[in-house]
Amino acid sequence: MKKLMLGMLMIISQQLAMAQYKLSGVVKEKNNNEIAVSGATVEVAGNGTTQTDSEGRFSILLRQKGNYLVRISTVAFKQFEETIAVTEKETKLTATLEAQPLFLKPVEVSAIRAGDRMPFAKTNLNKKEIEKMNLGQDLPFILNQTPSVVINSDAGNGIGYTGIRIRGTDATRINMTLNGIPYNDAESQGLFFVNLPDFSSSVNSIQIQRGVGTSSNGAGAFGATLNLSTNDFNEKPYAELNNGFGTFSSLRHTIKAGSGLIGKHFTIDGRVSLIKSDGFIDRGSSNLRSAYLSAAYINEKTSLRLNAFTGKEKTYQSWNGIPEAKLRGDEAKLLEHYYNNYYLYDTREDSINLFRQDNNRTYNYFLYNNQTDNYRQDHYQLLLNHEVNKSWNINAALFATRGLGYYEEYKRNESLDDYGLAAVESDIIRQLWLDNWFYGSTFSAQYKRNNDQLTFGGAFTRYDGKHYGKIIWSEEPVTKDYKWYDLTAYKTDFNFYTKYQRRINSRWEAFADVQYRNVNHVIKGFRKNPSLQSGGNFNFVNPKIGISYADGNGWLGFASFSIGNKEPNRDDFEAGVNQQPKHETLYDFELNIEQRKEMYNWSVTGYYMHYNNQLVLTGKVNDVGAYNRINVPKSYRAGVELQAGVKPASWFNFAGNLTLSDNRILNFTEYVDDYDNGGQKENSFNSPALSFSPSAVAGFTLNFIPVKNGEISLLNKYVSRQYLDNTGNKARSIDPFFVSDLRLNYAIRFKGVKEINLTFQLSNLFNRIYETNGYSFSYIYAAQTVTENYYYPMAGRNFMAGINIKL
Template identity: 30%
Template sequence: MLTTRPFEKLMKYLLLVLPGLASVAAHAQTIPTDSTRALPGVLITYQAKKLTPVTFQNLKGSFLKALSVGQEPSFLLTELTPGVTAYSDAGSTQGYAYFRLRGIDQTRINTTLDGVPLNEPEDQGAYFSNYPDLFNSLSSVQIQRGVGTTQNGVASYGGSIQLFSSSLLDSARTTLGGGYGSFGSYRVYGECASGLQGRAALYVRASQLHSDGYKDHSANTSRSVYLSSGLFYDKTSWKLSVLAGQQRNQLAWLGVPDSVLRQNRRANANGRENDNFQQALVQLQNQWQPTPTAEVTTSVYATGLQGGYDFDLNTFLGLPATTELYRYNFRSGGLGGFSSYTRRSRRFTWTSGLHVSTYQRHHIGSEQTAGELYRNTGYKREGSLFSKLESRLGQFTAFADLQGRATTFRYAGSVALQPLTWRFLNPKAGLSFAATDRTTLYYSLGRTGREPTRNDLFGGNDDLLADTDGQALVSNTRAEYVTDHEVGVRRQMPGLQLELNAYYMAFQNEIVLNGNLGPNGLALTDNVARSYRSGLEAVLNWQPTRQLAFRTNAALNRSRIREQAESFQPILTPGLLFNQEAVFQRGRWLVGATGHYQSRSYLNFANSAAISGYALLNARVQYTWRGWQLTVFGNNLTNTRYFNNGYVEADGTQKYFVPAPANFYVNVKFQL
C-alpha cells in the first residue's frame, strides 16, 4: 500500500502555517482599497509575467483548440514555439510521441497541469498519450525555455511547459465534435460548461480517439475524461478536478533499417507487441485572499497508473520470432501537495511556497510461458521550498528566485541497494528594463541540478542487476547541473509582437542520449564532463491587415560536447528550425498555410550518422456558419520522404523512424 505519512505531515504543516501567514498578511502594509475583489478562479503563482526576466511564450487555449484534432501535443509545440522537435513511434500524430526542446529530451523538461507535476517521478517523462485530447481542455499554456522560474516536480532543466485547465468562469456552452482522416484516424468528443451558476460552476469533457497508424501494426485507441467543478466566494474559491485516460497501442518503438524501408516504408520492426495503460489524476485546489494584497494558494493531489506492455526479445535482437513473449507490468500511485503565499504591493511581488510528494511504482516482469520472472518496487520522495521576489524601481524590475530541493530514491527487489538522496540549491536572478510601454529588455542567470532517472541508474534494465559478488550494478548516481544565461527583448505593438532572445547553457556532468535503446525500450544515456548549448530564438507575429496574419518562429542552435581531446555535436539537435504560417480570414472563411524546415542532425556521438534536413508544407481551410465549424487539414502536402529520428546499432546499422507522407483530416464541431 502507498504510504500517506508524508501527505499527513503536509496537511498538519498547512494547518499550522497558513493561519500564521494570514495573520502576517493581515498586519502588513497594504494598498488602500474599498473592498476585496471577488476571486476570478484558482490561480497558479509559478508563471512568468510581462516583466519577468526569463524566456517564455504564452499560447491561448482558443488558438490551441483551433489546431487540435486529438494529435499528440508534441506536434503542436513543434509548430508554435521555437526550438522544439518531435517524432512518433507510429509515424502518424496519435499514440506515442516525443519532443525535445533545444535538443534536450522531455525527461529534462518540467511539465505541470495547474501546478501538479505530470512527469513520472522515476523516469521523469511526461506521457501525454495517457491523457489524450488534453489540449482540448486548456485555457492557456506557458512555455519557459531554459531554467526559467521555480516549478513543482522535476527540474526545469531544458525548460518547462505549464498547462492551465479550462476556466470555470467562461460563459456556458456545449460543444460536440468529430473528425476523420488518413490511416483510419478519428476523434469524437463532447464538452459542456455550465458557466457560473450562483457560486458554482462545472466543466466536463469526454473524448474517444483512434488511428491505425502509418506503420504496419501500429494502431492506437484511447479515451479520456476531464471533469472540473468549483465554488467561488468573495475571499476564497475551491476547484476539484479529475482527469482520467486509457490507451491501447500496437507497439512500434523500434527503428527500421534503411534497407528495409526502401522496400516498404510502412515496415514495423516490432512484432505482435501491444500495451494497455490507464492513468488518473485528482486535484483539489483552494485560493484564499485574506487581504486585498495577500493570497494563499493550496493544492493536494493524487495520481495512479496501471498497465503494461509486451516485449519480444527475438525481434529486438533481430532474430526470427518464436512463441517467447515477455511482459512489463506496472502499478504506481502518488500523493502530493503544494502551497504558496503571495504578497503584492505597488513596487514588489513576493511569493514563497513548498511542494512535497511521495510515489511508488511496482514493476513485474513475466514471460507468457515461464510466468513471473521478477518483481521490484521503486520509491521516490521529494520536498522543495522556494521564495521569489520581483521588485520594480522605475523602469527596472529585479528578479530573484531561490529553490531548495531534495529527493530520495529507494529500491526494493532481489538486489540490495542503499537509498540514494540528492540535494539541490537552485538560484536564479535577473533584471528587466522597460525601455517603453511596449518594449522590454531582460537578462537572467540561473543554475539548477537534476538527479539521474531510474533508467539512467539501472543502465536500461527494468530489474536491477548484480555483479559476480552480488553487488548492485548501478550505472550512474551523479547529478547533472546547468548554468543558463538568457538575454532578450520583447516588443508588443498593435498588429505586431516580437520576441528575440539568445542563450548560453553550460553543463556539468550532463546526462545525454547516446543514440541507443535499452532492453526495456527506453533510450540509453552517457555522462559527458563538459558540454554547452547556445543559440538564438525568435517569435514574430505580424498582422498587417484585419484579414491577413503571419506567424513566425525560428531557432538557431550551436551545441558541443567535449570529452578529453574530442569535440562533437550532441545527437538529435538540428542547427536550424524554422516555422512560417500565413493565415487569411475573411467572413466565414479561413485559409492557412504553414512551412516547416529542420536542418540535419546527428544520430551518434561520432557524428558519422545523420538524418538529413527536410522541409514540409501543411495547410488548413476552415468554414464557420452559425454554431458549425468545418476544418480540413492537409499535412506534408509535398509528400516529402524524410526521417525525423533514429539511432545507430552497435554493429553500425542505422535505423530510422518514418513519418507519414501526405495525409488529410476533416474536423467538424458544433456549439449549442
C-alpha cells in the same frame, strides 16, 4: 514560376494599397484605470484575434467600415462584449474589464508561471489558439510552431506515442505541470502524452518556458518547462460536440458540457473523448479514451475545485523503428545484415522474402496480433485558492495519480533459465507491468503591494512503484501467469522556493528566485539485475536572478542567469556501487530584446546553456552489463532565437521563428562492442555535436483571411540535420527536412447555435519523405565496424477534418 511570383506580388501590393480600417485601443481594469490588462484576448468576430501587450494596448486591421462585435477576455475578469461602429480609418476603443467577484485567478498559475515582464524566454498559448490547432493529435503537435521545438511520432501521424524536444532538450529534461501539479514520470522523468488523450480539449492556457525558467514543482526544469491550466471559469451553461475523421482510419469524438454558475457558487464541467487511428506505420494503431470532470465551489474570497480525469490507451507497438536498409531499399545491405522476423517464419529465406515485400516506409517488425502497450492513468486534484486580503493570496492542493498497465510481447526461442526456470528454449508471451501511485501536495502564497511582489511555495511528492513481469503463455509448460521478477521502488521529492519582484521604476523591474529541492530515490532491483539495489539522495539549490525593461512604447528586454540541478533517472542507477551516476548541473544565461508595435513585432533572444556532468549515451557497458548514460564533464548549447510577426493588411498576417544554435560536448569517448576480440573499443572525438540538437530550427505561418469568419493558414517547419549519437558522424544522422501543412478554418454563426467551426488540415502538403527520430548502435565484426541505424518516418500527404458545434 517567375511570372506566377510576380503576379502574386502585384496582387498583394494592390491589396496593401487599398484603404484599410483599424480598430485600436487599450484595456484596463474597471475600478483602477491606472492598471493595464496585459495578455487579454481581443476577438473581432469574423476578423481574427490579437492580444494586448504589456501596456494593455491592441490593434487589429479590418477590411471595411461597419459594425463589429468585439469580445475581450482573460482570466479573473468578466468578458467584455460590445458592438463597435468603425466609421473612420482608425477607431479607438478604451475597454474596461470588471473583476469577476466569484472567481479568483488561479494562484497556481501565478506562482509557477513567468509573468509578462519576468526575465525568461517564454511563449503563451490561449484557448482560442489551442482550439484552432486541436484536431485530436497529441500535445507536441499543437506546440510544433513555437520556437526551438522539434516533435516526433512513433506511428508517423501524431496519434499514439509522440515526443518533443525544445532547444535539443528531450522530454526527460522538460518539466511539465497540470494546474501546478507535477506530471513527469517520477522514475524515468519522461513525458508520456499518450496517457493524456485529447487533454488539450480541456486546457485553456499553456505556457512554454525555454531554458531553466522560473522555479516550478516536480522534476527540475533542465532546458524547458510546460505549464498547462484547465481551471477555466464558465459563467454560462455550454455544450460542445467535436467530431473529426481523417487518413489512416483516424477518428475523434469529443463531448464537452458545463453547467455555468449554479446558485451563485457552483460550477461543473465535463468532457469525454474517443480517438482511434490505424497509424501510418503498419499495425501502428491507437485506441485512446479519456474523461475529464471538474467541480468548483466559489465565493468572493475562496474557490475550492476538484478535478478528476483519466486516460486509457492501447497502442500497437511501433517503437522499434525501421532498419535503414529497409527504409532506403538497400538490397545489398539487407542481405548482408539479415533481419529475422521471428514471429511467423522459421527459415531465413521466408523471412527475407517477407522483409522485401513489406512497404519500405511503413514496415513494422512486430507481427504478433497483441503486441500492444496497455496503460491507464487516473488523476485526482483538489485545489484551494483563498484571498486573505488585497495583498495576500494563498493556494494549496492535494493530488494523487494512479498508473496501472503493461506491454505485451511475443518472444521467440527464449532461454527459460533467464526467467528462473529450466534451461530450455521456448517461445513465450510475456507482460511487463507497472503499478504505481504518485501523490502529494503543493502550496504557495503571494504578497503584492505597490512595487513589490513576493511569492513563496513548494511541494512534497511521493512515488510508490511496483515493477513485475508475467509469462502468460509458453510453448514449454510454465505455471500460468508465472512472475519471474517482482520489484519495488519509491521516490520522495520536497521543494521550497521564494520569488521576489521589485518594480524599480516605470521601466525597470528586478527579479530574484531561489529553490531548495531534496530528492531521495530508492530502487530495490532491476529486471535484468533483480538483486541490485540502488538510488541516491540529492540536495539542490537552484537560484535565478534577472532584470527586465519596458518603456511603454513597445520596447522590452531582459537579462537573466539561472542554475538548475537534476538527478539521474531510474535506468542511470543500474550500475555497480563504483559507477553510480552524478547529478547534472546547468548554468543558463539569457539575454533578450524585442519590440511590439501595432503592425509588427520582433524579438531576439540569445542563450548560453553550460552543462556540468550532463548524462549522455556513449555505448559503454557498465559493470552490471547495462548500456547506460554516463556523465560527461563539459558540454553546452549556445544559440539565438529570432521571432517576428507582421500584420500588413486585414486579410493577411505572418508569424515566424528561427533558432540558430551550436550544441557540443567538449570531449567525448565512444565505446564500440568488439565481437572479434571481446570487450569494447574506444574512439575519441573533439567537440562533436550533441545528439538530436539541430543547428537550425524554423517555423513560420502565413495566414490569409479571404472572407469573413474564414482563414487559410500555411504552416511551415524546417529542421536541420540531427545526429543519432554524440559522434557527429553524418552516416548516423537524420536528414534535414522542410515540411508544410495547409489548414482551413471557417466559422458559422446563427440563432440557436453559438458557433460551428469547420476545420480541415492537409499535413505534409508537398508529400515530403522525411524522418524525425531514430537511434543508432555500432559493433565490430569480421574486422569491420558495422553501424545499424533505425528511423521513425513520418506520413506522406494526409488529412484530418473536424466539425466543432458550440451550443
